[in-house]
Amino acid sequence: MKKILVYLEPLENKLKRVSYELITAARQISEKTSATVSGIAFNGTKEALETAKEFGLQHTYLIDAPLFASYSASLFSKAIAELIRSKEFDLILFPAHTYGFELAGRVSANLDAAYVSDCIALDISNGDLIVKKPVYAGKSHITAKLNGNIKICSLRPNVFTATSSPVAEIQIEKFEPNVSEADRKECVVNVMKNEGKLDVLEADIVVSGGRGIKGPEYYHLIESLAALLGGAVGSSRAVVDAGWRPHSEQVGQTGKTVSPTLYVACGISGAIQHLAGMSSSKYILAINKDKDAPIFKVADYGIVGDLFNVIPKLIEEIKKYKE
């Protein structure tokens, strides 16, 4: 490993949190291999890129042209592949989310490079890059080795902790890839943000409801608790399949896999598919009236009781700390 490239995502005057996590992971690999680390960003402000100094990034490429104002998997990946080829990067880190999965997949096919997605740990052992990745929705983990000259990993958000290691300066270098409008094979024509709603994938705290909530009209209980904790609202598959809640909230094997600091499961019994999607959470609080529910086996804290009684009391107690 000589040169590491990290995909950075500017968001207003900062970078997305996962970008800082990627920088930290790259820095840790560079400490073991003395590889250099650079970033690559499309259309970020100077102010946004400067925030990477806090995490030790000293150099980044910036592709800054109107052509890149909106995302396209084929266009962006072509530009990144050209940068990797011309500057001879040998390890590239992407975030494991919709865009990152597409870009990493395309770049690996383009460069004939080894790629492992959704990694939760990276290490160097005898000069080899060894990664850990959840499989079967996290029911097991594999350890794998990447072969070949160029290696690509996408890293699961919220797993690698961004740690501060400030440097005085970051050099921002413009890169002009040899691409044109013809390389944009897909066009994003509209973006609908879930306004004011935190995504379960991004949240530090997730409060989920299951069948125990009895009906969509009672979901305000889940929402109030989530709002009080500053967390996102999640749902079990049963609740989504019943049409009570949107699929974007589903946590579990055919939904999203989350690893927040705190996961609160309300009225969720803990089917194996659900456990797979949340068992890497740092702390788990379960509320269920069945003391034998499987969810309690994976919980740090559990309250056996009817959620219609427990949640209001919980809210009252938590408010005491919030005040």
Added chain:
Amino acid sequence: MNILVGISRVPDTATKIIIGADGKSIDEKGVKFIINPYDEFALEEGLRLKEKYGGTVVTITVGPEASKEVIRSALAMGADRAVLIKTEGFFDSFFAAKNIANYAKQFNPEIIFFGRQSVDFDSLMVPAMVAEFLGLPSITIVSKLTIDGTKVVAERDVVGGKEIVETTLPCVISAQKGLNEPRYPKLPDILKAKNKPIEEITPEQLEPKVEILGMEIPLRARKNKIVGDSDQEIAEIVKLLHEDAKVI
């Protein structure tokens, strides 16, 4: 319209994973294998396109001989024929994508559907890789799709919301849950599927890019402090969340 649909064989989502004797894969004894759930949405979408525009739906699978059982289920749903790129043991996504792309070059599909991910290795890699190998546009994790002539409009999930993406045929689409309601095959369809052809193809052999060194069941020690629902007990849990977990 030529429609290609990727189908993979995965353990039922209810499977309890036990590590096999080699320490690198799962013990398949007693494991029920099914069509990857996301692939059912992919296939259903392909079948609906055929019903609307006419054409041929071909499924493609990379995997062992035993994959034929799930391929038969795909044929029973209504695919015209199937291709099996036969390989035993572990293969990486690059191998799968390269071999699917090789077949697509002969078949020339107008559209290629995959599930958003296979629920075994959960890699979300193959759709974008196949698109890149073929020089095609791709839209992944699609929950709504409209095709009009060669114009493709898709709604897809991104972190924090949705976006509308446009492209043109030919293209690669990966299906998210909710794209449609997959059909259940009826008995006559199941019988008919028995006579549909499954073409076996020998894969192009590639140096493995990824080697599995080991597999483990993650163990996380939990505090397991379970209490009743009295005011006092709930207060105690909140105190622990504050002092111990430091999340409040």
